[in-house]
Amino acid sequence: MKLGNYALILCLILPNPNIKAQNDYPYSKFNFNYIRTDKNKILFPGDSTDFNNLIKKINTTILTGEGKIQIIHFGGSHIQAGIYSGIVRKKLQQFFPGLTGGRGMIFPYGMSKTYTPHSYKFKYTGKWETCRNTEHKNCKLGLLGISASTKDSSATITLSLNPDEIKYEINKIRIFHDTGKNNLKIKLYSDSIKYKIKEYPEQNYTLIETEKYLTNFKFKIFKTDTAQKTFTLYGFDLENDFSGITYTDAGISGAAIPSFLRCNLLEKQLNVLKPDLIIISLGTNDTYGKNFSPERYKKHYSQFIEKIKNALPQTAIMLTVPNDCYYKRTYPLPFTEDAEKVILELAKKYNCGVWDFYAVMGGYNSSYLWHKDKLMQNDLIHFTKKGYTIKGKLLFNAILKMYDNYTEKRLKS
Numbered sequence: 001m002k003l004g005n006y007a008l009i010l011c012l013i014l015p016n017p018n019i020k021a022q023n024d025y026p027y028s029k030f031n032f033n034y035i036r037t038d039k040n041k042i043l044f045p046g047d048s049t050d051f052n053n054l055i056k057k058i059n060t061t062i063l064t065g066e067g068k069i070q071i072i073h074f075g076g077s078h079i080q081a082g083i084y085s086g087i088v089r090k091k092l093q094q095f096f097p098g099l100t101g102g103r104g105m106i107f108p109y110g111m112s113k114t115y116t117p118h119s120y121k122f123k124y125t126g127k128w129e130t131c132r133n134t135e136h137k138n139c140k141l142g143l144l145g146i147s148a149s150t151k152d153s154s155a156t157i158t159l160s161l162n163p164d165e166i167k168y169e170i171n172k173i174r175i176f177h178d179t180g181k182n183n184l185k186i187k188l189y190s191d192s193i194k195y196k197i198k199e200y201p202e203q204n205y206t207l208i209e210t211e212k213y214l215t216n217f218k219f220k221i222f223k224t225d226t227a228q229k230t231f232t233l234y235g236f237d238l239e240n241d242f243s244g245i246t247y248t249d250a251g252i253s254g255a256a257i258p259s260f261l262r263c264n265l266l267e268k269q270l271n272v273l274k275p276d277l278i279i280i281s282l283g284t285n286d287t288y289g290k291n292f293s294p295e296r297y298k299k300h301y302s303q304f305i306e307k308i309k310n311a312l313p314q315t316a317i318m319l320t321v322p323n324d325c326y327y328k329r330t331y332p333l334p335f336t337e338d339a340e341k342v343i344l345e346l347a348k349k350y351n352c353g354v355w356d357f358y359a360v361m362g363g364y365n366s367s368y369l370w371h372k373d374k375l376m377q378n379d380l381i382h383f384t385k386k387g388y389t390i391k392g393k394l395l396f397n398a399i400l401k402m403y404d405n406y407t408e409k410r411l412k413s
Contacts, residue, residue: 079251
């Protein structure tokens with residue numbers, strides 16, 4: 001069946017004889033013979049029940065216009081850049097009417113002198129100190145793997161969503177921060193916007209609900225007691241009243257799996273957001289070097305999956321195999337196949353899905369071909385914008401194929 005079953009559902013809901021659909025829409029096509037599109041699928045070495053439940057929820061949202069689907073994508077620099085994950089977000093939210101939910105969790109990465117995704121901008125006043133999960137500091141961290149603290153009770157943070165990206169209309173902002181008796185508070189800094197604000201101290205966040213939908217915000221740190229000395233921020237979750245998909249990219253440049261094991265507030269924040277799908281794209285930094293241990297990698301990866309499972313036993317988890325890359329631009333890294341084997345073993349044990357991007361991109365030494373076609377940067381580790389765009393479209397195609405296959409089976413049964 002060339003036309004996806006999501007289109008059949010659309011025809012049932014909105015019959016329109018004037019619609020002329022292209023055969024393979026919305027699947028993307030690629031003109032690079034080394035990309036193994038035949039391998040571009042979500043694999044299930046174990047049980048797929050959690051993913052079946054996810055697809056049922058997506059179908060319910062499409063058919064009824066009700067329901068929210070939360071996705072969180074963990075990774076390193078490939079995710080923090082926001083290009084690859086941004087493509088997946090955009091295509092998931094736009095492949096069917098009514099699936100554009102909120103923006104998800106974001107952070108003012110510029111406070112830490114690192115890059116911010118193109119889809120939003122932050123400005124701030126006051127002196128801030130940051131901590132990342134790649135640093136061996138004594139600090140608390142949430143699921144984004146980064147925090148920022150200030151003692152300035154008049155500091156401000158201004159957020160602007162990029163109008164050139166998907167237009168998100170936000171009226172619910174959940175701000176994750178420390179909420180103890182010695183902590184400063186945060187509020188919306190505006191005289192013209194009507195809003196409600198409530199702090200949830202046990203869950204460490206403040207919820208702001210605005211009367212109107214907004215794309216620009218200014219927040220102010222303040223104190224209500226002289227004992228309040230410090231404000232520590234873990235991220236802004238941007239939501240609205242609409243049904244659909246919300247996709248958070250939780251990436252820190254240089255992060256390996258142990259980096260996210262240091263995030264001691266991760267489980268608490270997962271319990272607040274309750275994601276329906278978690279994608280894990282970690283491994284490049286774990287395998288890079290000459291001292292890679294498959295046993296150690298498997299141990300750390302198991303700990304991370306169990307950390308998620310402890311918080312959310314029924315959430316679908318997708319593991320992605322790292323890309324082929326070069327070691328110091330001299331020779332192809334030999335350990336990615338070892339990581340691939342570990343990931344497939346863990347997927348079977350924990351009933352996770354697997355997107356084997358290593359196989360899809362062409363396997364061993366395929367990074368040379370991607371670089372030759374200007375799809376990878378000169379370090380032969382990271383991708384160019386065009387390469388990340390292709391990677392994002394490939395993952396979307398794989399997810400869509402999974403959805404299509406499930407729906408086709410249901411229609412036949």
